[in-house]
Amino acid sequence: PSPVAGRHPDFAAQLKQWQARIERELLARLPSPEIQPQRLHEAIRYSVLGGGKRVRPALVYATGAALGIPESILDGAACAVELIHAYSLVHDDLPAMDNDDLRRGLPTCHKKFDEATAILVGDSLQCLAFELLADGPGLPSQPSVRLKLVQLLAVASGTSGMAGGQALDLAAIGRKLSLAEVEEMHVRKTGALIHACVMMAGACAPQPSESVTRVLDEYARAIGLAFQIQDDLLDVEGDVAVIGKATGADKALDKPTYPSVAGIEPSRQRMHELHTRALAALAKLDAAGLQSAPLAAMSDWLVLRKY
Numbered sequence: 001p002s003p004v005a006g007r008h009p010d011f012a013a014q015l016k017q018w019q020a021r022i023e024r025e026l027l028a029r030l031p032s033p034e035i036q037p038q039r040l041h042e043a044i045r046y047s048v049l050g051g052g053k054r055v056r057p058a059l060v061y062a063t064g065a066a067l068g069i070p071e072s073i074l075d076g077a078a079c080a081v082e083l084i085h086a087y088s089l090v091h092d093d094l095p096a097m098d099n100d101d102l103r104r105g106l107p108t109c110h111k112k113f114d115e116a117t118a119i120l121v122g123d124s125l126q127c128l129a130f131e132l133l134a135d136g137p138g139l140p141s142q143p144s145v146r147l148k149l150v151q152l153l154a155v156a157s158g159t160s161g162m163a164g165g166q167a168l169d170l171a172a173i174g175r176k177l178s179l180a181e182v183e184e185m186h187v188r189k190t191g192a193l194i195h196a197c198v199m200m201a202g203a204c205a206p207q208p209s210e211s212v213t214r215v216l217d218e219y220a221r222a223i224g225l226a227f228q229i230q231d232d233l234l235d236v237e238g239d240v241a242v243i244g245k246a247t248g249a250d251k252a253l254d255k256p257t258y259p260s261v262a263g264i265e266p267s268r269q270r271m272h273e274l275h276t277r278a279l280a281a282l283a284k285l286d287a288a289g290l291q292s293a294p295l296a297a298m299s300d301w302l303v304l305r306k307y
Ligand code: GRG
Pocket: 051, 052, 053, 054, 055, 056, 087, 088, 089, 091, 092, 104, 162, 163, 166, 189, 190, 228, 231
């Protein structure tokens, strides 16, 4: 049985439905490989479709479920955030960054195509994300909402968010970071985009209230960091499983990750503390007549996942 079955009995089915939905919605918004430049369009589809857990779109939809916003209103925001995520992975895999040959078990974009194409894939995905927020179908049509969505995603993606976090990460290679520095890097590199998923859905509520926005903000900050700590922990465990305990742990502990600075057990504790904080924040949603269950189940999934 799913580890979250107790809290949200249909969550596994719900997640599958969201994953299928985002696949369809992304497909409908990507440029056709039948029109020029075909190779770029093909590389875009290769990088976006058919892979990934779709954590970020699921969070957009889960926030919608909590607040009573229909999925059809949120598709554009769910796609936009996944496009930013896909772009970040394509660029992160480039030789100038992580220099990875494989992503999701397949050749990375620059290996399958070429480096110039991979750079353009990232550039194009980023532009498409903002185009969808500015005037794509489905989202609330009020200019103030569109502007807020653009602002939320831009801040989360730029130097105070993901790109800034990536820069901190690159600058940390070969240096010893303090725990506060690692947290700051994680909060920006991964947490900011996760946070944006929740806040963007919140911005689509018919009457966003300040108190609900505060709850969402608190929840989203906590799960953003918890998600990255779990990612680091899974990396260590994966390396240990593949390479053998001593060398695997040593290799993973070389990188400036949460476990490499705080140790494995304190990292688990910190993750569970953040999970508890996220759930505590949600209690206020039920008091306001909203549904905390979808967001509680998302937090359970992100923290308890095994991949
Ligand atoms: C290139 C500007 C720029 C930023 C790159 C996101 C990122 C920043 C780098 C990717 C490398 C990495 C491991 C980042 C941590 C964030 C993270 C956990 C990414 C993987 O996200 P998942 O697990 O991936 O949601 P899937 O494959 O499921 O979509």
